[in-house]
Every structure is written in C-alpha cells, then in structure tokens.
Amino acid sequence: MEVTKLKHRFGKMCENKALEVEIKIGEEDASNISATSINCREAYIVAVDIGTTTLRSHVYDIEAKVIGSSTKQIELLYPKAGWVEMDEDLFYRQFVDVVCDSLKDAFVKASQVTALGISMQRNTFITWDRETGKPFHHFIAWRDTRSDDYCSTWNKCIKVRLLRAMSTFLYTVTRNDRFLASSVFYFKNQTVPMRLLWMHDHIPELRARMLQGQVMFGTLETWLVWKLTGGERHVVDVSSASGTLLYDPFMMKWSTIVMSLIGLPSDILPEVRDTAGHFGTTQPEVFGAPIRIMAMAGDQQAGMFGECCFGVGDVKCTMGTGTFIDINTGGKPHASVAGLYPLVGWKIKDELVYLAEGSSSDTGTAISWAQSIGLFNSVEEISKLITSVENTDGVFFVPSFSGLQVE
Numbered sequence: 001m002e003v004t005k006l007k008h009r010f011g012k013m014c015e016n017k018a019l020e021v022e023i024k025i026g027e028e029d030a031s032n033i034s035a036t037s038i039n040c041r042e043a044y045i046v047a048v049d050i051g052t053t054t055l056r057s058h059v060y061d062i063e064a065k066v067i068g069s070s071t072k073q074i075e076l077l078y079p080k081a082g083w084v085e086m087d088e089d090l091f092y093r094q095f096v097d098v099v100c101d102s103l104k105d106a107f108v109k110a111s112q113v114t115a116l117g118i119s120m121q122r123n124t125f126i127t128w129d130r131e132t133g134k135p136f137h138h139f140i141a142w143r144d145t146r147s148d149d150y151c152s153t154w155n156k157c158i159k160v161r162l163l164r165a166m167s168t169f170l171y172t173v174t175r176n177d178r179f180l181a182s183s184v185f186y187f188k189n190q191t192v193p194m195r196l197l198w199m200h201d202h203i204p205e206l207r208a209r210m211l212q213g214q215v216m217f218g219t220l221e222t223w224l225v226w227k228l229t230g231g232e233r234h235v236v237d238v239s240s241a242s243g244t245l246l247y248d249p250f251m252m253k254w255s256t257i258v259m260s261l262i263g264l265p266s267d268i269l270p271e272v273r274d275t276a277g278h279f280g281t282t283q284p285e286v287f288g289a290p291i292r293i294m295a296m297a298g299d300q301q302a303g304m305f306g307e308c309c310f311g312v313g314d315v316k317c318t319m320g321t322g323t324f325i326d327i328n329t330g331g332k333p334h335a336s337v338a339g340l341y342p343l344v345g346w347k348i349k350d351e352l353v354y355l356a357e358g359s360s361s362d363t364g365t366a367i368s369w370a371q372s373i374g375l376f377n378s379v380e381e382i383s384k385l386i387t388s389v390e391n392t393d394g395v396f397f398v399p400s401f402s403g404l405q406v407e
Contacts, residue, residue: 068106086139115294119302177335191245233280366399
C-alpha cells in the first residue's frame with residue numbers, strides 16, 4: 001500500500017547545505033512549502049502531543065532526530081465529584097511555554113521552524129463567544145462524567161429508540177452499513193453531545209448567545225488554533241472531529257441528525273480540514289516569529305500513523321490513562337454492532353483511512369487508584385504482584401470505572 005509521506009531527497013545539493021523538500025499534503029500548501037533552497041540547518045519541525053495529563057513538545061531536525069524536548073504536567077480541575085476540567089488560560093500558557101522551552105533546548109529559533117504539528121486528547125471541548133472571545137466555561141475533559149444522567153435518559157428516550165428502529169429497518173432494506181451503525185446508536189460520556197447539551201442547559205449566557213448565533217465550539221486543538229492565529233481560524237482536523245459523535249464518518253460531514261436530535265445549532269461547529277494541510281499561521285508575538293500549523297490529528301490516530309499501521313487489519317494498542325485498541329479498516333468505515341466505534345484515521349489529499357476503535361477509559365487511573373489504597377508503593381512492583389499468584393480461580397479485574405466502549 002502506497003502511503004503519502006514527507007519525502008526528503010538528499011542529493012548533490014546537500015553538499016552546498018541546501019535541501020530539496022517534497023511535501024505531499026492537502027489543499028494549496030504544496031506549492032507554498034516545496035522549495036529547493038531551504039538551508040539544512042533551518043528545516044526544523046515542532047511536534048506537540050497533548051495527552052490527558054502530560055504536554056510534550058519535540059523539535060525534529062531534517063533527519064527526523066529529536067534535538068530538543070520539553071514536558072509539562074497538565075493541571076486537571078475537579079470542582080465536583082465526576083467533574084473534570086482544565087483551565088483554558090493556564091493550558092494556553094503551558095502550550096506556548098512547552099514549545100518555547102523545546103526550542104531553547106534545541107538551540108533553535110522560531111524563525112527556523114518549517115512547520116508545527118499537534119496531536120491531542122480527543123473530545124475535550126470548550127465554547128466561547130464569537131464576538132468577545134470569552135469562554136463560557138473551562139475545558140470539559142473527555143473523562144468528565146457530569147452528563148451520566150443525561151446519557152441514561154437520552155439512551156432510553158423515544159427519539160433515540162425511534163432512530164435505532166428506523167435504522168434497523170433501513171439497513172434490512174438497503175444493507176447500507178451507515179444504517180447498521182446507527183441501529184446501535186447510543187450516547188456516552190466520552191463523546192461530546194451529552195456534555196455539550198449539559199453545558200447548554202446549565203449556563204444561561206451560553207444558551208442565550210447560542211440563540212443569537214454567537215457561540216463557537218471547539219475541541220482542544222480548535223481553540224488552540226483560534227488563539228494562536230489571533231482568532232483568524234475556526235478549524236478542526238477530520239480525525240478529531242470523527243471521534244466527537246457530532247460527525248458522520250460515513251458522509252464525511254457534521255451530522256445534521258445528531259445536532260437536530262439534541263437540538264443544538266450547527267453554526268457553532270468549526271470547519272473540518274484534512275489531517276495534513278495549512279491550519280493557520282501563529283501570530284509573530286506568540287513564539288517570536290510566525291510558525292505554520294501544518295498537521296493535526298487525534299492522539300490515537302496519530303499513534304496508528306506513527307506506528308506505521310498503514311495496512312488493512314493492522315492493529316495498535318495504546319495504554320496510558322486509558323486503553324485504546326485501533327484497527328485499520330482501509331477506505332471504508334467499519335459498521336459494528338459490538339461497540340467498536342468507526343473513526344477517520346487520517347485524510348491526506350485523496351487518501352482516506354478509517355479505523356475501528358474500542359476503549360477502556362481507566363487503565364492508568366486504575367493503577368493510580370490501586371497505589372493510593374496501598375496495594376503497592378511503585379508501579380515497578382506490579383509485575384512481582386502478578387507473578388506471585390499462580391491461579392486467580394477465574395477472578396478478573398476489569399479497570400473500567402467509566403465504562404467500556406466495546407461489548
């Protein structure tokens with residue numbers, strides 16, 4: 001399978017400290033980025049990974065070697081039981097600082113950076129005023145469970161039950177996989193709709209401004225790009241959008257069905273872009289020089305790409321705060337009745353790759369919990385504990401304090 005990649009071609013030109021760069025990306029940017037006279041010492045890429053608890057920035061040179069890094073802990077807020085938030089102003093300062101610190105570590109200036117790429121935790125979102133830029137609330141993290149009651153009520157309501165019944169009938173008639181997927185449609189905390197609806201119902205100002213068409217919605221990277229570009233771009237990567245449950249991966253557009261179902265306007269949603277392309281350029285004062293944001297991807301999709309899971313059937317398992325198993329399903333979204341969620345892996349020009357994903361939200365959380373109640377003092381002791389028991393007599397512990405995404 002031929003995969004679109006960054007191709008660095010070294011020839012005789014490198015003897016003169018120059019490089020020919022061919023970048024196959026989306027939209028208008030190939031002509032803007034491709035060059036034949038970029039100094040080898042000035043072709044650097046900054047990659048930032050936004051995890052659930054950790055923020056990392058790496059600077060790569062032209063040989064894809066890490067020459068500078070920086071890490072910061074993301075401060076999570078727990079205002080009430082089950083609520084998980086992030087202070088948006090603190091997070092923005094941390095993002096800028098971690099990039100600047102990695103550049104300092106690499107002895108590289110912002111003016112030498114060719115591109116900035118961002119991978120991020122998905123489904124953490126914020127809403128803000130279109131006119132003033134003022135947020136209506138903090139970031140609502142993907143692990144937040146305040147909408148538990150909403151999920152339970154909505155999954156039993158007549159609207160959702162009717163949607164499932166109609167989808168089952170349509171699938172029987174048409175055999176269209178889109179209807180098979182929606183025949184088992186349900187809301188869950190890890191996706192956006194119910195948490196967004198909760199915010200709408202509990203924040204009067206948000207509700208009023210939404211009626212006036214003055215609300216902007218965004219996941220982490222959407223808000224970051226909006227801030228970094230001085231409010232010029234309201235965009236999201238397709239891989240991140242596909243995980244929100246507000247996006248239809250079969251039709252490759254925001255879902256009018258889901259938005260109509262929960263009664264929220266579609267004008268709050270950002271423009272969906274390919275995974276690779278020009279998302280915007282940072283304001284010069286942010287890093288000391290403008291940097292082009294050239295790639296964004298959800299963390300699990302970025303992990304698939306980074307592990308070179310390019311073939312249909314390739315599988316990746318990531319264990320961090322949660323455990324995520326992703327399967328490459330090729331150019332067709334996977335319709336499952338077992339809870340595997342269809343996602344867009346990445347879209348680069350004409351190349352569109354889908355994934356099927358199952359998850360458990362509490363792998364790292366369970367380890368921290370076990371440590372907090374004194375089962376062990378350090379993570380290194382877990383292996384000894386496991387091997388100390390010859391037989392569990394059929395007893396298993398499933399670390400799913402927030403539920404499983406696969407049945």
